[in-house]
Amino acid sequence: MTSQIAKRIMGILMLALTILLTSCSGVTPSLHVLEKPKNVDMIVKMNHGDFWNTVKMGAEVAAKEYNVNLTFKAPPNENDIDEQIRLVDESIHNNADAIILSASDYMKLAQVTDRAAYYKIPVISMDSEVASARIKTFVGTNNYEAGQKAAERLIKLTGTESRIGVMNFVKGAKNADEREEGFMDYVARYPGVEVVDIEYCESDEQLARKLTRKMMTEHPDLNGIVALNEVASIGTAEEIQELGYGEKVKIITFDSPAKVMELLQEGIVQGTVIQNPFNNGYLAVQLAVQVMEGIEVPDRVDTYSKLIDLDNMLWPENQKLLFPFVK
């Protein structure tokens, strides 16, 4: 009898002890912050340019916030697809915990993406999609919508009876195709608006200039040009200015490099569609963390585009988008 009571007392005391011991340790972490840092590789299209630097800045902010070791990698040029494939393979080899990929080519990056998925590395697609069903989610600008925004403003400027040229960048890159599609779909509403030429500059400024010159020679009566990315915008707008078509040929550009902003102030460029690269980078890392933590994520996360013109370029909320870096 006494021994049983003694045993019971012992049991209770032991229990109390364990509770005391355990209560001293272990604080439940907030849902999103990783307890142990994880390695996330972000592979983008190009290792220079304000756009990608801003993506990187956003990604770094998120990495800091969620305890992620971020590795930022990119080929030297946007059309260097093989190098990008190699970089993804390298990340697979290094056993990254997650890969964020901005695919330079919709089709060609598909195989390596599937390979990453095979090795149980979650892939988050950012900025431009890749033809793989194995990606966890896509975060980026709604490019179709952005294309429509550009078309809307350009037609407003040129009128419903006009001839328009398109300066696209890489054929086959999903975002390029989507912007073009959005643009063309919107233009199709106006039977009087004719798209006379679509060129691909391969994100090469010189090529963009050359193609613009060619476009202007072939179609001197052109009313407007849309340039669908940063490099294409600079090349096209500068060439138009040089050729002396400034203000006569309305230009809607994409993104906000300083040169484009200058040309906007000069009146050469009438408007530019800007994305939110900072948010793209930030959200991509945030989504990667959620995927790694097993939290469900939506299939698509759109970040919205904005059309900037002379009137709204100095609004405080736009200034930070246009000039993400304090120089």
Added chain:
Amino acid sequence: MKIHRKRKIIQLPRIRMSFKLRSIQTIITFSFTLMTILVVVAVSFMLYNKFTKTAEENAYLNIQQIIEQVNYHLELYVKGMQDIYEVVEEQINNTPDISSPVLREQLTTLLHTREDLVSVGLFTPKGKLVLDIPNLEMRRNTLLKEQSWFESALDQPQKLSFSAPHIQNLYKGQYKWVVSLSRVIKYKDQGVTKEGILLVDVNFRTIDELSRKVSLGKRGYAYIIDDLGNIVYHPQQQLIYAGLKYENLEPVFEYAYGSYTDKSTGETRYITIRTVEPINWKIVGVAYPDEIITTQKDLNQFVFWFLLVVCAAVVVLAVFVSMKISQPLRRLEKSVQSVGQGDFSTPIQVSGAYEVVQLSKRFNFMLHRIRQLMEQIIHEQEAKRKSELDVLQSQINPHFLYNTLNSVIRLAEKGKKEEIVATITSLSKFFRISLSKGKNIITLEEELEHVRHYLIIQKIRFKNKFSYVIECEEDALACMTLKLILQPIVENAIYHGIEKMSDEGFIRIYAFVQEERLVIKISDDGLGMTRQVMDQLLVGGIRSGGSGVGVKNVNERIRLYYGKNYGLSFESELEEGTTVTITLPVEKNEAERQERGIS
């Protein structure tokens, strides 16, 4: 069935456990462990609380100091800018003509001395450029008059305005983030005093870097808002504009200086606010306590391991100490067990605590006594058996029988018929009492009867060489006595005391009760003995001739049966006679003897 069996299996260790729970070792181990652990846990709990509190306070203090320092640097920086503005203004005031190249040169030099000074510009209230340093081409579409620095300068002409950081779009070249200082000033244009707006643009980079470098833990950060609540600096400015992040500015406006805990974002955040005095900007430090107070985590781990190690150590120590204490006891127990099994010969060898040693010493002593007593008992039993055998022998003493029969023959030859009858009758009675159905204990009356018959026989045999008298007090008659104790003494008296006398001897037997003792005195007036002979008698050196049962045997038997307080004593004087005194306990009958427990 299976269930039953299982139950049994479970119960078995329980029984063992309960047995062990009661052992000294278990009790000591458990109580010692429990006590120590309780104390350690209580103390570490208290210390832990104290430590965490201090650590928390220190962490918060640290954050406050960091923000304070940033604030201090910003104030210094802003004051420096104000000073520069005043220098520029003074130089413009002191110059009679605004277009003078000397002024331009002076201002250009000033601009060069300060790296973070971007540009100086003077504009008419209508927005026309009067003076710009460095001399750069103006951009088109500057929307100059709509910019905040221009508007606020006109709104408050006397006050130096600090704008929120913005993009400077006035001059060709880089788009730079600047903070604009502006005020309406007076200048002289070819002698004519005019009013204009003086703009000094300061690169925002210094402030940006200063704020960026603020490190409040891994995730913590600092941001700056101006007096209107516009964000001057925020590491996640884009996220806030995009609505992905939310900064609760309401309480920030209420405080100019202080700290509070904010939970509006779902997470606990520690907010510290300081105001940059001259421009009314507010620096807000945001820290995450669960991350800042890493000491708590470290401490948690430390306390956990500490307690674990202490507990383990205490358990080991407790087991050790309890073993040290209980081991000698257990050894003692084992030794006692072997004694219980009958081994009395090996003494216990137990070292250890004083008490245990003492206990084992006592035990050994006891063991020694037991052994002694056992040996004594064995010895006594042996002696008893031997004397009993002697008595048995004496019961049918052939020598005595032979002597008596001889004397009967002699009497027969002489035709002494009566004497023959008396002798034979006495002999018969003598032997009957001698045998007395195998009993050892008989009444004194019977014993006296026995010795009387013996005396009758001997008297006839020795031809009336002695006379005798047997007296007994009434209360002594019923007393019990060992049989055949008187006969050897009387025999001794006859053979050693009277036989060699020339005169007729006299033997007197007198029994009485005195002081709870039965005393029987056998006196003769024979030759008497020397002291040496007397001593020899009891040791057994001398054996009386006749019956063979010695005086020594009588003494020993009495002592064996009744103890050392009883027995024989002698008084003797040469030529005077001998008195033998037998002392026995007073025992009334057989039943009483058994009550005393002596078999």
